[in-house]
Amino acid sequence: xxxxxxxxxxxxxxxxxxxxxxxxxxxxxxxxxxxxxxxxxxxxxxxxxxxxxxxxxxxxxxxxxxxxxxxxxxxxxxxxxxxxxxxxxxxxxxxxxxxxxxxxxxxxxxxxxxxxxxxxxxxxxxxxxxxxxxxxxxxxxxxxxxxxxxxxxxxxxx
Numbered sequence: 001x002x003x004x005x006x007x008x009x010x011x012x013x014x015x016x017x018x019x020x021x022x023x024x025x026x027x028x029x030x031x032x033x034x035x036x037x038x039x040x041x042x043x044x045x046x047x048x049x050x051x052x053x054x055x056x057x058x059x060x061x062x063x064x065x066x067x068x069x070x071x072x073x074x075x076x077x078x079x080x081x082x083x084x085x086x087x088x089x090x091x092x093x094x095x096x097x098x099x100x101x102x103x104x105x106x107x108x109x110x111x112x113x114x115x116x117x118x119x120x121x122x123x124x125x126x127x128x129x130x131x132x133x134x135x136x137x138x139x140x141x142x143x144x145x146x147x148x149x150x151x152x153x154x155x156x157x158x
Contacts, residue, residue: 049066052069052071071087074092074094
């Protein structure tokens with residue numbers, strides 16, 4: 001059920017993989033490296049590396065992580081100090097605080113996005129973005145559009 005695995009989308013080093021279509025874990029988890037989830041997990045997850053929600057993964061949790069790759073279903077609030085990517089099979093419902101959000105064509109996101117501003121080392125100040133978020137076209141936040149990712153535009157007016 002648990003195994004170390006290296007994948008091209010995972011960061012360098014090992015990644016803990018949690019498998020099992022009928023498996024369900026609930027609670028508070030702290031992962032020292034990276035993790036790939038291919039089952040159902042609920043609660044709170046703190047990942048010091050990259051969180052990968054596989055195509056068969058269902059995560060209903062509040063998450064603190066460096067990077068996240070969502071290929072399955074994610075519901076909850078997420079704080080990611082690096083990049084969050086929702087692939088064409090990914091489905092996200094919840095709020096995300098990150099410096100970079102990429103949504104591939106076909107991916108789904110329903111929630112609010114806040115761009116993080118780095119303060120003193122180890123601290124983060126948020127620049128909130130309230131209102132309905134809609135998919136506009138392919139790009140990373142703050143970069144010019146390309147064909148593979150999606151930029152989020154807020155309809156909220158300050």
